[in-house]
Amino acid sequence: MAVVVVPVVADGPTLSILVGTAAVAIAALGLDVLVGRAGQLSLAHAALLGVGGFTAVNVGGRGGPWPLAVVAAVVVTAAVSTVAGLPSLRIRGLQVAVVTLALQVMAERFLFVRPDVTAGSLTLERPALLEADVPLYLFSVACVALVLLVRRRLGSTRTGRALLAVRDVEARAGAFGVEAGPTKLFAYTLSGAIVGLGGAVLATKATAFGTAIDPFRLLQSLLLVAIVVVGGAGSGSGIILASLFIHTLPQVVDALKRSGPLVSAVLLVVSIVAQPEGIGGVLRDIPRRLRRGREQRPSPRPRLVELAAASEAAADLRRVPRKLALQMPVRALLEAREVGVRYGGVLALDDLSLEVRRGEIVGLIGANGAGKSTFFNAVSGFAPVTGSIRYKGAELLNRPPVRRSTYGLARTFQDMGLVRAETVRENVLLAQTWLARYPGAAGILGLGGTMSQERELRRRAGLALELFGLEHLASERLGDLPYGTMRTVEIAAAVASGPDLLLLDEASAGLGPDESQALGERFLALRDELGLTLVVIEHHVPLIARVCDYCYCLESGRLIAEGSPAEVTSQASVIASFLGRAASQEAVL
């Protein structure tokens, strides 16, 4: 609405300022793809805006048609941004920011001072249609809308979700089949393409820059960061409002023109302190506040479900393409032989050998610090291992975690491997990253089978959530849920990824006895109805006794007992190191 009214009431100069704001907003939205979604800070985005602008003028000014100039600006800036992103494969956080700072300074000092780059003598030929102020303004608004659409699409693709995992749980992202490196570079490419479009808008407005490189200087890079912070990382509408606030307001309000930067700076500080999550945070809260009182919060606990029906439906989750077929003859689904893991001077696993047979639920018990989680890390590729771990007869050592997830291995982490800031549903989709194999760009454009692949992932997520009685919480933010529920979501997510072998670390932690019993029923359903093989690290003895077919007990990285749960829990060594007095008490439960 406002967008349409503005050209009627505003005069030419104001519209021109607004076109500039649109370019700045586009650059900020592009920067936010890195900041909000990938967790990477760039201080070179004004320089990238310059790359886009100068590319457009160079192409358009040398007789290239205007659409080609726009496309060239997008493509060249995307390429430059991708190269700028290469260091992020090795370094993180502030170090990346410093590298981008160096790139910004280099661009300013060496690139933007060259007449052949800035093309001082050239003028972009823009289409006659865009000569007038109003059409030019509408064109810039359309570009902003396009960028918002792209960002929205990104959010519903495997790449967009993979970026969240890279941002929040990078070290563990491999467990979902997320390849951190290519995923990060894609964010840089997309961010560059968006900023390049901003540069093209700016070039279309100015037609020539000459020596006027102010919009591409370091200060402008910092201002873009400020816009993202004030707008709220991840919030498109917040960032657009912040662009108007920071870029337009000082130019159109007379009072601000006079007192200038000081007032803007004070406003900036006040707005950040008053609302640390930015304008986006305020916008997000509005619907929640409106809902208040009218709607009851759903119970944050898993619901009881008709297990037979739910697990019959969920059996479908096993139908996934599998590269690794079982190689015969095989002693067991998982065979660990003389596995050793050493962290510094500490021997976390010492010559451990054990087997997990197909279709069994195997319990892994032992004192805290006995090496149970380390064994999971060894199997899923997160620990330096000696010895041999064979899965379906194939040696797993030296295979990256991503590869292992495609083999049908899924795991949970003792202290959560999921993204707490996202909803339950997004997390369950994230865990299935390896199942959808389309490239990021195709996903954003909705090409080929990407939409149907996404639909399939959503259907699978629904089945898994239903099985664990979590579907009523699908839209809740994971981090808002109680600990025990979060852990159950993680198990559901692992099941949704369609594994053959499920490794569950402290499966029932945070659950009360009633809920852990319900969890046990689900384990049996996973084994009997879905045909899964489970290894569970567990401290809750009644659960082990109820569901486990076989049981191993570790102490100080070594195996001290194995056998049926009853055999193991009656051994003196197990009572001494793991059970204690509870041996008599809890077994009754």
Add this chain to the structure above:
Amino acid sequence: MSPPLLEVSGLCSGYGPLQVLFDVSFRVERGEVVALMGSNGAGKTTTLRAITGQLKVLSGRVTLDGTDITGRPPEELVSRGMALVPEGRGMLRDLTVAQNLELGAYRVRDPRAVASAFDRAYTTFPILAERRQQRAGTLSGGQQQMLAVARALMSDPRLLLVDEASLGLSPIMTETVFDLIATANRSAGVSVLLVEQNVLALDLANRAYVLEKGQVVDVAEGDAVKTMQGRLREAYLGRGR
């Protein structure tokens, strides 16, 4: 008659627009161990956050030794003699055991008091003395939980609040940690509020409350605590399906 050490009356709280606690009331007398039982999502952690000023109190009152402390910031509560063992242990993984303990005594000004707090911690938790130079992140889960309790005791609190000490601990380690808390209660006279879903916590409680959907639904005192333990076990078994 002197007021209870901690008294919570009519507490309502929640996250933003979501109300989680409804009119929660309970008290901890001097020298008592009180258990606040509840299953996953009952509002246990929320109660602790509201008491310790980490969450906005919508209505109701929290008093410590008769003084109104509703909504006071956590650092002030530490000075007033409260200490919290947070859920998930809240360990500074890159600091050593000794450095973590030192942080627990951050508000203690007198260096002699700090020294004696260290002595006390190392006597009560010999394993921590052995590992004082080890990084906290390399401790096992049980040892980290002990460190979390020891760290909370460093400020020589009158009231210790413990959030799910048994989480992720082996049965024997759960007993050990509960035993240590009982020892601290008996020997140092510190009053304890145990927030738990493990019914074994009731072994050391003088009084207990059950929280369900953000409301107190059951109270027991003295010998009745044992009966409550049985009741909870039964309830869990009956509904578990």
